[in-house]
Amino acid sequence: MTAETVAATDAPAAPAPATFDPGAEAARATAAILHDTLHGTERGVVVDSPPGAGKSTLVVRAALELAEAGRPLMVVAQTNAQVDDLVLRLAEKNPDLPVGRLHSSDTDPYDKALDALANVRKSAKAGDLAAQTVVLSTAAKWAHVRVDEPWRHAIVDEAYQMRSDSLLAVAGLFERALFVGDPGQLDPFATVGGEQWAGLAYDPSSSAVTTLLAHNPDLPQHRLPVSWRLPASAARLVSDAFYPYTPFRSGTDHGDRALAFAAPSDGSGPDQVLDEAAASGWGLLELPARHTPRTDPEAVGAVAAVVRRLLDREGTTTSERSPSPTPLTAARIAVGTAHRDQAAAVRAALADLGVSDVTVDTANRLQGREYDVTVVLHPLSGRPDATAFHLETGRLCVLASRHRHACIVVCREGVDALLDDYPSTEPVQLGDGVRHAAAGGQ
């Protein structure tokens, strides 16, 4: 008996296969989702997707199959970048499919790359796109569309990041829908308090899926079981920490991916943490405990130094996609922060070190993106207090699940003590689910 079979028999599913075949597992899940979507009787299907589990691939595939079945389809995404990305992926898979891109009347409302696609029609008026098989737009734009005849089918992407009131505004446009999203990422938020509706099934500031399932508890719920992005070193940890009720596995095994450096370590802190991250997939660069302003210059400097050394030491990555070592370029590195001013400070620090093309953004903006290596400024680093914003698990989950190879966290010492000092004091509202239970579904 190999170690793998021992691990597999520990898994909850009774007739577990001898070895975990990620490709087969994912295919089985996808087939079930498509079957319910195309042939099911319920009006909705919900799919939970962990980070990097092929959510966009699923959305594109479902869209193509629905189109093939002759069902006019509308696709609702949350941002213009997401919509454009889906349009490009659809055109790549089927260049002949008549696709409509409904956009706002602002300047530069869509990615210029769409202009090169012959079968993609773009308009700010839904009426112009009536003949297209698939029409895509943001939830905000769809909310302004009025139709006499609803679409037979819709796909709602990033449904866990969509607010309930936003779904309310568009739900009249379709008869049935496939809702796809990642329950572990950041919850949608409101800029004003909505306590008076807490606990109501249709609380407008809750997520679209929460409302949908509260009113339609019998809808089929699926989940994608394999993360293709996260390496074996990260999948287990992220799954246990942020998806306790809907575990997932990595599509690759230990040893399938490697991060290496051409230049040897100079023995400094950043170099040591890089070597640790290359070996284990995780690195923690801990700075001495101190209460600091948000844009802690020392921590920001440390983040920049780590990125600089990543490039200086000529990192290379090896993975199932490219068995020969590929240079780790600035475009494959991201820095994640909690606040925008922190991101601005890191950008300035990187510019001072002559680094460009590295993505630096907040957790909110990094959602849905993928890099080889990420450097994260811990949300609680240097803080004297722990607010709901900084404690939100979704924020940490986003920051800790963007990488294919390694994630390096920069943090001041003392976060564990801070967490002990500030127990969660969020008021408990009647009828309001606990965050993890709500995220986990069953």
Next chain:
Amino acid sequence: MSLITTLARLEAVRSGHAQPAATVRHRHLSDRPLVFVPLITAGEAGAPLGALVGTDRDAPHLLAVPQPRDRDLRFAFLAELAGIVLPHVEAYADSVEAAERSETDPETGKRVKVEVDLCADAAQLVVPSRAGIDFVRLLGRSMRFRRTAEQDPETPHPAPPRVPLLGRWLTHYGERARVPGSSLLLAMTDLLGRHWASGQSTLEDQHLGALLAWIAPDGGHGDEGYRDDGPGGGAPTGAQAARRAELARDAAGQLLCPPAGPATDPAFDNKLLAPAIERYDRARTALAAAEDGLEADDRLGALTAAEREIRALVESRTRPTWDAVWRGLDLLRALPAGAHVDERWTRDRWSFTSHRDRILAGEPPQPRRDDAVTAANKLATREREQARLEAQEALDDPLVMAGRRLSGEAFAGEVVDVVMAYSESRRPSPRPLVTVRTDDRPHLAERAKVYRALNGKPQTAEYVGPALSSPDGDPDDGTVLLRITDKMGRGKEPEPGSVPEKGDLLCFTLFEHEQRGGAKLPDPEQTPWTHGGPPGETAAAAEAADAQTEEDVL
């Protein structure tokens, strides 16, 4: 808390006095605000103990409930309150002016202008603290479903005639108070906290006496409770005065500055109020047991005396707060109103008018819970008003704008260069390039939009990048290159005055000045399946008052 607020609070600690957080007044203040200082009974959040209410700072109406657990006395209090509040509200509701409003024509479905009445002014209600707003809401909730004997002859405990109507108005005021920037119902602690930064926490700021002590430590009126007795004997610092306002007690153990309510101090409840209520109860029992008219007369005198005692107690605890609220109003009136305050007050007038119209149309009271569509509409409105308020306060007030500049959301500077350029379309439009030198550090992303106020309207520009060709050639000297993109007229040449000139001092914001209207949500009858479908018959039935429980009958 923003950086500038933190700095202001640190400055307040160091100087011992509250620091201004605004240079203009950001909320509308009525010429005749109705001030309401309520007290509740300990342990029974919904049971009023008494109140001071009125529009004349020297002659408030005193209302008291000698036995707060007596349902009839409670109703009497509410009826008396209705007798003061409703005439005040109705005086405003009756005075209207003509206004236009867009409505959807039910036949054609098109947006058309309709001429409607708009109340020329609205009644404003001021309470001491945020807890007072919650109490207004609670009072509204407890009254609006009550039935009067006229509405329902069968009802076992009919409410006095005007009480349900008062409940509906108070509910409307409580709900409107949740809209950012609204001024129909205001809490004095929030008002003062918006305009001054004290050297204490925002939680401590909820104590009106302590907050006023930071802003005007001498108490303005030479009040005993505010005078310093510390070493040196000079003017007290805000911290000393605030501490005194919060904690100082007289020889009998009573607070010198009673809490602003509606909750009372336990020492007052135990030492003064409870014995007085007990005396009242005894006098009432004795009166009921009187065997002849002469005895009854005597005992009625004792009962009246006991009642008067409780009224005096209520007045003694509410009067300092009453005076404090008016002192706060004095302080705020000394500030000139912000330029957009009137526009926001007009929205309050619309809100006031629409509630008046709903009552006139005989609609039922506001439901206990919002339906899905109403909740979503309210949230959207409040988010829009929040963004509007933040933008307008910054535009109205350089000190608020300074806070936004400090956080990288705006920048001010001098125009050092203007180069004319045109768009690359068939009909070229002016797209002048403007170089601004600033000491601020805005968080500008490439092609980010920025806005400046031009004759009260926002003009949009696009961030091109740092101006590398600046005179001294240093890319870090804080010069920003912008491309102006609108408000220059339709012609090839920009209209005069629409393009900044060299030497102009300008302030650009990264946030929009005006808010777009949100998408129209379906009617409640069209609620989609994702949100539970249409409310149906159950929602159409009028809601009944809360069922009676054993606790209600004592």
